[in-house]
Amino acid sequence: MPYVGTRSTWLLLVPHKPKPTELDGNIELFCIKEGTVRRTYVWTALLLVLALVMAACGGTSGTTETTAAPNTTAAPGTTAASGTTAAPSGEMKTLKIGFTTSITGKYNTESTRQDNGLQLWMDDVNAAGGITLSDGTVLKFEAVSYDDESNKDRVQELYTKLATDDDADFLISPYSSGLTAASAVIAEQYGKVMITTGAASDSVYTQGYTGVYQVYTPSSRYLTSSVDLLGSLDPSAKKIAFVYENSNFSTGVAEAAKAYAESNGYEVVLYEGYDPDTQDFSAFINKIEASGPDAILGGGHFQDGSAFARQLYEKKIPVKFVSLLVAPPEPSFSELGDAAVGVAGPSQWEPLVKFTEDAAMAAGADWIGLTGDEFVAEYQAAYGEEPSYHAAGGYAAGLLLQYAIQKADSTDADAIKAALDATNLMTFFGDLKFDTSPDHHGLQIGHDMVVVQWQKADGGLQKQIVWPESGATAAPLYPLGQ
Amino acid sequence: MNLDVLIASAVDGLLIGFVYGVAAMGLTLIFGVMDVINLAHGPLIAIGMFGVYEIFTYVGMNPYLALIIVAVVGLAVGVLVYFVAVHRVIDAPPLSSLLSTFSVNMMIIGVGTAILTTSAYNVDFSLPSLDTGPITVTGTRLAAALIAVGVTALLYAFLYRTRSGKYIRAVANNRQAAELMGIPSTRILALAFGIGTMLAMTAGGLIATILPINILAGGTYELKSFVIVVLGGLGNPLGALVGGLILGLIEGLVPVFMKTTWVPVLEFGLFILILLVMPQGLFGRKES
Numbered sequence: 031m032p033y034v035g036t037r038s039t040w041l042l043l044v045p046h047k048p049k050p051t052e053l054d055g056n057i058e059l060f061c062i063k064e065g066t067v068r069r070t071y072v073w074t075a076l077l078l079v080l081a082l083v084m085a086a087c088g089g090t091s092g093t094t095e096t097t098a099a100p101n102t103t104a105a106p107g108t109t110a111a112s113g114t115t116a117a118p119s120g121e122m123k124t125l126k127i128g129f130t131t132s133i134t135g136k137y138n139t140e141s142t143r144q145d146n147g148l149q150l151w152m153d154d155v156n157a158a159g160g161i162t163l164s165d166g167t168v169l170k171f172e173a174v175s176y177d178d179e180s181n182k183d184r185v186q187e188l189y190t191k192l193a194t195d196d197d198a199d200f201l202i203s204p205y206s207s208g209l210t211a212a213s214a215v216i217a218e219q220y221g222k223v224m225i226t227t228g229a230a231s232d233s234v235y236t237q238g239y240t241g242v243y244q245v246y247t248p249s250s251r252y253l254t255s256s257v258d259l260l261g262s263l264d265p266s267a268k269k270i271a272f273v274y275e276n277s278n279f280s281t282g283v284a285e286a287a288k289a290y291a292e293s294n295g296y297e298v299v300l301y302e303g304y305d306p307d308t309q310d311f312s313a314f315i316n317k318i319e320a321s322g323p324d325a326i327l328g329g330g331h332f333q334d335g336s337a338f339a340r341q342l343y344e345k346k347i348p349v350k351f352v353s354l355l356v357a358p359p360e361p362s363f364s365e366l367g368d369a370a371v372g373v374a375g376p377s378q379w380e381p382l383v384k385f386t387e388d389a390a391m392a393a394g395a396d397w398i399g400l401t402g403d404e405f406v407a408e409y410q411a412a413y414g415e416e417p418s419y420h421a422a423g424g425y426a427a428g429l430l431l432q433y434a435i436q437k438a439d440s441t442d443a444d445a446i447k448a449a450l451d452a453t454n455l456m457t458f459f460g461d462l463k464f465d466t467s468p469d470h471h472g473l474q475i476g477h478d479m480v481v482v483q484w485q486k487a488d489g490g491l492q493k494q495i496v497w498p499e500s501g502a503t504a505a506p507l508y509p510l511g512q
Numbered sequence: 513m514n515l516d517v518l519i520a521s522a523v524d525g526l527l528i529g530f531v532y533g534v535a536a537m538g539l540t541l542i543f544g545v546m547d548v549i550n551l552a553h554g555p556l557i558a559i560g561m562f563g564v565y566e567i568f569t570y571v572g573m574n575p576y577l578a579l580i581i582v583a584v585v586g587l588a589v590g591v592l593v594y595f596v597a598v599h600r601v602i603d604a605p606p607l608s609s610l611l612s613t614f615s616v617n618m619m620i621i622g623v624g625t626a627i628l629t630t631s632a633y634n635v636d637f638s639l640p641s642l643d644t645g646p647i648t649v650t651g652t653r654l655a656a657a658l659i660a661v662g663v664t665a666l667l668y669a670f671l672y673r674t675r676s677g678k679y680i681r682a683v684a685n686n687r688q689a690a691e692l693m694g695i696p697s698t699r700i701l702a703l704a705f706g707i708g709t710m711l712a713m714t715a716g717g718l719i720a721t722i723l724p725i726n727i728l729a730g731g732t733y734e735l736k737s738f739v740i741v742v743l744g745g746l747g748n749p750l751g752a753l754v755g756g757l758i759l760g761l762i763e764g765l766v767p768v769f770m771k772t773t774w775v776p777v778l779e780f781g782l783f784i785l786i787l788l789v790m791p792q793g794l795f796g797r798k799e800s
Contacts, residue, residue: 304772309723312524313767320517333632337724344650367636
């Protein structure tokens with residue numbers, strides 16, 4: 031019985047090669063002793079644990095190094111080097127900016143980029159000699175940040191710690207609407223000013239908070255710019271089908287866009303949600319075709335959005351315009367090939383967007399910071415990749431804070447709040463302006479989504495900006511040639 | 513509700529149903545031969561998806577040719593999984609094989625997530641669509657259905673016309689008796705597991721040509737496979753194909769009449785109903 035001998039403990043992992051004599055229907059084959067079975071259980075359990083550990087490692091590996099970001103705040107040498115008028119008599123003060131980053135967990139990628147953008151801003155402002163107030167005080171910035179593990183409970187603990195133990199002067203939100211909602215409560219409770227970025231949900235701003243300010247365009251306006259674009263392209267296109275993912279975010283976007291479209295005289299011929307893990311949209315598409323829309327708006331996240339776009343293309347749906355959430359701005363959307371051509375989508379920011387100081391002046395707004403090109407170049411030099419809108423949002427949050435401090439000429443929370451309330455600012459990220467009504471205090475009302483569209487260029491696919499007209503890099507492809 | 517939508521949806525559903533059928537055949541074959549419920553079925557489907565994706569994307573090979581490579585690799589992977597995780601527990605209580613195949617499931621998902629993340633990938637490949645008046649049938653979907661039918665025919669030819677196939681049926685029927693007749697049961701079980709895996713990976717490869725993929729996507733098809741297998745009768749490959757068609761038809765037609773979110777409700781409602789009313793399935797073997 032070689033089966034249950036001493037070597038059987040490790041044999042589980044090695045294919046058992048029976049001797050030729052065993053092969054021919056040896057009944058011993060079935061006589062597994064109790065001990066073997068028990069050992070098998072132990073091994074199975076061990077393997078299970080091993081697999082779990084591997085799965086856990088998979089989620090976190092390769093990210094931990096970005097945490098340290100040692101190059102940022104600890105650079106006192108740069109102060110002297112940068113030749114700005116060193117404050118003659120004023121005292122030096124270092125302001126603590128508190129925030130959490132999702133170093134681990136599901137928001138890791140986006141959150142790390144947002145953190146990178148914010149750090150880049152801090153490097154820039156410190157290298158330029160900080161902010162000098164009129165009384166000669168020179169303000170520098172220092173980051174205090176922790177890993178929130180993409181976890182709401184951790185966020186609440188850590189922001190409490192940031193507000194009390196660390197006594198951060200200002201707070202920046204974590205990435206994502208959910209985490210931001212959790213952190214905003216704490217910020218408000220401790221009377222700290224918080225700039226939120228990476229969070230589009232509207233609901234945080236209906237809670238009556240007074241010190242929370244949003245950088246992103248809220249989800250209620252995600253698709254309205256697409257409706258505007260359609261209106262400017264073709265006043266005769268009046269039928270819209272809304273097909274959206276059944277998630278909090280996408281449903282909110284679709285509801286708001288539907289109301290906006292209807293109030294602008296559009297007829298909504300189909301309004302239906304799909305399950306978040308839908309992969310096959312063919313039944314849906316048949317239904318869309320039957321409803322005969324001019325335009326399709328909706329989508330949800332990357333996977334469903336790209337599947338939907340591809341199947342629309344293959345089914346040759348005769349529609350003039352398609353605008354989908356989240357998926358089209360992602361570079362990997364081009365993997366769809368021809369199916370991506372003509373598909374548009376809203377984006378918070380794109381490297382190609384051009385907002386300039388001149389444009390700010392023309393619009394009667396203030397301007398602060400660098401241009402989009404400079405941001406892209408700096409970011410690429412620092413992190414070796416093209417910045418996504420998450421990174422731009424991080425930088426913009428810092429800029430906004432810098433602007434408010436300069437404007438208020440003070441670090442006092444109330445003065446800063448007053449300055450933020452009165453903000454009419456343009457940055458490389460776009461316009462920033464806040465709702466100051468008590469019902470929606472802090473809601474972003476200035477920033478608009480740009481609409482990108484994939485177009486054919488030089489034999490390849492290129493993402494172009496087609497809306498707003500002032501920032502467009504190409505004329506919209508319309509109607510889609512299907 | 514016009515007729516065109518109905519026909520178009522039914523055709524779409526039936527075509528994808530063939531592919532579901534192939535995936536379910538893999539599951540049902542393994543169960544039929546060795547009474548093992550293979551919980552690694554989903555990840556194996558996902559490996560098939562990524563096999564086709566990687567070969568197509570990095571080697572530039574036609575995805576249908578890549579499918580042949582994936583099928584051969586699938587056979588080898590299946591035999592490997594059999595000896596590593598199944599062989600030792602083949603006669604242990606069912607919980608053991610459930611746990612061991614579940615471990616394989618976790619390992620594949622763990623490694624896959626580490627390498628590929630859970631992001632979606634697309635095989636950037638299209639065939640011209642077939643336009644027949646009111647209905648447009650996408651080329652890749654039609655090709656996938658035809659290949660699925662071909663695979664089923666090959667499977668039956670193998671099971672009924674070749675010596676190894678007959679051995680598999682003999683072992684499925686009564687392993688002890690088969691062994692007494694001199695059939696090398698271990699090798700046959702490994703082969704059956706290999707073929708089951710091959711079917712799963714082939715189905716995965718076919719899905720990759722139609723729909724976007726990610727490392728966790730196999731789970732969806734694993735669940736569908738369970739429903740189909742119960743529907744068609746445990747251990748009956750042809751039943752699995754018919755079950756796949758029924759499921760595909762449900763997925764195609766239900767959204768015409770109600771919100772798509774009702775599809776899983778109806779699918780799993782049917783699953784429970786079949787278990788209650790005819791637990792042997794539509795084409796199940798009669799249990800003694």
